Amino acid sequence: MTRRHVAPNSLACVAFGATPVLPPFARADTAERQWLRGVALGAAGFYAAAQAQLVENVRTPLGSLGQPGDRAVRSLSLSTMASLQRQLGRYAAAATLDGRALQLATTAGDTTVVRAADGAKCQIAEAWCDAITGLAADAIGAWRLAVAGRLLERLDEELERCDVGDSRHLWRQWVRRDWVRCELALYSGAGTAGRRYAESALDRARTCASLRHQIKSELMVAAALSATGDTRGASSLAWRCLYASEIHGLYPLAWAAACLIPGESGADERKDAFERVLHRRGGAFV
Secondary structure: OOOHHHHHHHHHHHOOOOOOOOOOOOOOOOHHHHHHHHHHHHHOOOOHHHHHHHHHHOOOOOOOOOOHHHHHHHHHHHHHHHHHHHHHOOOOHHHHHHHHHHOOEEEEOOOOOOOOOOOOOHHHHHHHHHHHHHHHHHHHHHOOHHHHHHHHHHHHHHHHHHOOOOOOOHHHHHHHHHHHHHHHHHOOOOOOHHHHHHHHHHHHHHHHOOHHHHHHHHHHHHHHHHOOOOOOHHHHHHHHHHHHHHHHOOOHHHHHHHHOOOOOHHHHHHHHHHHHHHHHHOOOOO
């Protein structure tokens, strides 16, 4: 794939669209674009650069804590920082960041989602859902499965309330919810349920533009197939995800795909190679 600079107004396409490209990206000039740049850098495995970008965004003084859009972008940045920590196995650190993100996206002393008076692209709802989804994933990583289940129940309520049955509105939040539902099912030994959630995530992702979300959803299906005994199907799909991720420079997903096929010809070598790439980019697994 051709390496090229990405104009600021196309960062959304890189982060959540059909055209992921390799960094460097043009410097973002707004808080939202800084968040999108952090997402894109993290997706490519540039952990240190992504963290630096997101930390800068979080530390930038808010125009006013009363502005929902400002709180939303800061919350989204914290949730993305948490996701990077979680990918590296640092669940406690991720939970702290997700907790801060949830606090920003929630009214003081209340558990209801803050609503932006001007709409603000519904970013407050997106931020709240991202934060609580992250907390559920953090809980799974810490084997607090009951806690994760309760958080996901609360998330389901909010998603249904926000979308009124139209899952296209918060497509990314629905896909991530299905991923974490799949993880919880697999950790609980419910492989069939896990496969159902993974396939739901894939169906949702295929209706949207994000290649990265499609690949990860396929990877979740592969994990569920493995858990239900379909090792051949799991292997085939995992290799497909590995190749697609590698072609587009999505090395965290490529590494995860290689982890699903240990012992197969070339898989362990690819996993080690991807891990070296990620380590050079600031990703140290624990």
